[in-house]
Amino acid sequence: LVLETQLRQALSAGEFVLHYQPLIDARKGQVMGVEALVRWQPPDKAMVSPGKFIPIAEETGLIVPLGEWVLRTACAQGRAWMDAGFPPFVMAVNLSVRQFQSENLVELIRQVLEETKLPAVCLELELTESMFMEHAEQSIEILKTLKSLGVRLAIDDFGTGYSSLTYLKRFPIDKLKIDQSFVHGLAYDPNDREIAATIIAMARNLKLDVLAEGVESEQQLDILNQHGCDYYQGYLFHRPVPAQELEVWFRENK
Ligand code: G
Ligand code: G
Ligand code: MN
Ligand code: NA
Numbered sequence: 096l097v098l099e100t101q102l103r104q105a106l107s108a109g110e111f112v113l114h115y116q117p118l119i120d121a122r123k124g125q126v127m128g129v130e131a132l133v134r135w136q137p138p139d140k141a142m143v144s145p146g147k148f149i150p151i152a153e154e155t156g157l158i159v160p161l162g163e164w165v166l167r168t169a170c171a172q173g174r175a176w177m178d179a180g181f182p183p184f185v186m187a188v189n190l191s192v193r194q195f196q197s198e199n200l201v202e203l204i205r206q207v208l209e210e211t212k213l214p215a216v217c218l219e220l221e222l223t224e225s226m227f228m229e230h231a232e233q234s235i236e237i238l239k240t241l242k243s244l245g246v247r248l249a250i251d252d253f254g255t256g257y258s259s260l261t262y263l264k265r266f267p268i269d270k271l272k273i274d275q276s277f278v279h280g281l282a283y284d285p286n287d288r289e290i291a292a293t294i295i296a297m298a299r300n301l302k303l304d305v306l307a308e309g310v311e312s313e314q315q316l317d318i319l320n321q322h323g324c325d326y327y328q329g330y331l332f333h334r335p336v337p338a339q340e341l342e343v344w345f346r347e348n349k
Contacts (some may be wrong), residue, residue, distance in 0.1 A: 099155045102148055105135055106161055112136050113168055114335035117344075118187065118306060119327045126348065127326060128185030128219065131169035132335045133161070153191050162194045163203060170211040170218060172338055177217075181345055185247065187219040195226045201240050208244070215245030221272070222248065224256030231262055242267040249306075254294055264301060270326075271298045275309025278329070282314045295322045 105111060113131045120127040135143040152158040166188055173186035194200060208215055220241065227234040238248060249270035250258075254277055273294050280287035291307065298305035307319045310329030319327070333344065 098151055102152060102157050110136055111164065113165065114337055115341050116328060116335035117333045119332050121320060121325055121327060126184060128187055130187040131165060133165050153193055158191045158193050159197060162191060167207050170207050170213040173217055174211045174213045183217055185219045186217055187221055187249065189221045189251065192226050195222060205244055219247040219249050221251040223251050224258045227262065228257055235265060238267050254290060268303060270304040270306060273307045278307050278309045278315055281318045288318060291319065292322045295324050
């Protein structure tokens, strides 16, 4: 597979970069964190989005070294921002299925936190529902071990997978991220509005934080606010951008 070889070379050549997208605290009107999103920047070519290469990295196992690089780079960046005097905030990192199932995930995270000196509460791991459902009992154990490190756990793309509400209650989860597919239609699709409202209400009842992804318009924001959503992420606030670019915005929005 040509792309696999290219991805391996890209990793050793340092062609992957992280972009960061702010997570907004609605009540405080402040940035509460950022999500790290990986991109591939081949020299002299257009940037490649993770939608194109993450599935291949996942199939080939390259996701393990790539995911390790993402985790280490994101945590180091989070620490660097702390040291530069930005308020300590959450660094959210996506985990793939393969990483979640890997034997040494917990040890890796423990090690990266120690190396980078990022406080564990500042790291939020984004997981998807589909990771848990196959081996639910085993997943609960992994989640508990991760949680015992002190990190935060979020369920990404919430609402798109199969979730048993019983399990949701038993999982040591801190946050639900409402999938952007429900946010898109908020202004015109009553079904999307019902789904978003239901997830927000459920999160409140379970004492979980709730974030809406993919917020692009004031109208969507108003509707989510009316339902009591806590946190937002989307182009309305900021696109994912390289670290240096975000620092300019941090300074302006302090
Ligand atoms: O940034 P963008 O919207 O193009 O991301 C597309 C998809 O790639 C999203 O589903 C996102 O969760 C995933 N993704 C982005 N960065 C990472 C990463 O570092 N690791 C994993 N596993 N997935 C990522
Ligand atoms: O699956 P995950 O939620 O990790 O992926 C987040 C993806 O959503 C990233 O690829 C990011 O670039 C994208 N994204 C972030 N904000 C918006 C938005 O407002 N609109 C759209 N369409 N995509 C967004
Ligand atoms: Mn995510
Ligand atoms: Na998502």
